[in-house]
Amino acid sequence: MPENSMEKPNIVTCTAPVNIAVIKYWGKRNEELILPINSSLSVTLHQDQLKTTTSVATSRSFQEDRIWLNGKEEDISHPRLQSCLREIRRLARKRRNNVDPGLDSTGLSHKVHICSVNNFPTAAGLASSAAGFACLVYTLARVFGVEGELSVIARQGSGSACRSMYGGFVQWIMGQQSGGKDSLAQQVEPETHWPELRILVLVASAERKHVGSTSGMQTSVQTSCLLKHRAESVVPGRMEEMNEAVRRRDFTAFAELTMKDSNQFHATCLDTYPPIFYLNSVSHQVIHLVHRYNQHYGETRVAYTFDAGPNAVIFTLQQHVPEFFQAVQHFFPPESNGGQFVKGLPVKHATLSEELKQAIGLEPMPKGIRYVISTKAGPGPCVVEDDTQHLLGSDGLPK
Ligand code: DP6
Structure with missing residues (x-):
């Protein structure tokens, strides 16, 4: 050559x-x-x-x-x-x-x-x-x-x-x-195991630089005794319960464990010294929205989870997506010319009853959420x- x-x-x-x-x-x-x-x-x-x-x-x-x-x-x-x-x-x-x-x-x-x-x-x-x-x-x-x-x-x-x-x-x-x-x-x-399961990623607007996972968890390991307790005494039991909830497609058990585990993770961040805050006011409003929505129906229809940032990831079943999405849009009114508010899997239209709006009773946060990605469970890597x-x-x- x-x-x-x-x-x-x-x-x-x-x-x-x-x-x-x-x-x-x-x-x-x-x-x-x-x-x-x-x-x-x-x-x-x-x-x-x-x-x-x-x-x-x-x-x-x-x-x-x-x-x-x-x-x-x-x-x-x-x-x-x-x-x-x-x-x-x-x-x-x-x-x-x-x-x-x-x-x-x-x-x-x-x-x-x-x-x-x-x-x-x-x-x-x-x-x-x-x-x-x-x-x-x-x-x-x-x-x-x-x-x-x-x-x-x-x-x-x-x-x-x-x-x-x-x-x-x-x-x-x-x-x-x-x-x-x-x-x-x-x-x-x-991924075919639970076809009704749906996921909405609520992309929060105010994106400020937060502590990265790698350094955040380092400080947590060094300073949080709650994290030690969580790792040793809480997670082993939860892993068993979560495996079982997924296997049985038990949405209530899956949703409650998901929310509790997200909350405990963010609690260990607060227990870290100096403390780490990943959730912001939009995240807190989403948490209230989910709990009040579930409370209104007297059953757990929707769950949230948050990683090392303010975006909420919502789990729900297909039949509840249209109404819950409307609730998100109502309590986080998007910019009128901000483009499509929902991307990904299409979401059917629904109307929110006055009764539900009142039961939720939150002050709307305009532009708190930039857009929503509607998706579901999917396959692993492919060529x-x-x-x-x-x-x-x-x-x-x-x-
Ligand atoms: C909050 O995998 O990003 O998303 O191993 O240091 O690269 P490194 O951290 P990373 O941490 C993810 C933390 C989390 C929780 C999770 O995904 O389980």
């Missing part, structure tokens, strides 16, 4: 989902390996609404590993990126040595170019690192022909990423080993077969 001529890269493109925890992960026992102090359980959101797409190219011609995230080249030396790259290459080498030590069919010695984009605005403050690292690890594994328990590798990118390696309902077993081999994700039920969808061109650079 003449010098300077570029060898056509081998490119693989995959997508991976976002997940939302209903039993929260908060706190590590090992920072480097990302080993948690408790197990957690999440619902994988549908990729039609929220996903990361990643292309990985390998070529003999590449001089160095490079990465572009949402259109911008980033520093590949980030320790967590390096952990994922190192672990995939280690498994690939192990596999090659077992098959044919002389063979390098997978381009193991080649450098990689990685390009990744989200189909949702990063500014929405939705945890994108879980989908991002899950997609990276899944795509790298395809490129290098690696099989096996990939959630253990995704975990080393971002803890919650291990749960994005599966669709449906997923638990992250905390594990006991110091090396972390048994700290992995498992599918509890597939994109259509070559025209690659994010990298035949020159190995972003298209």
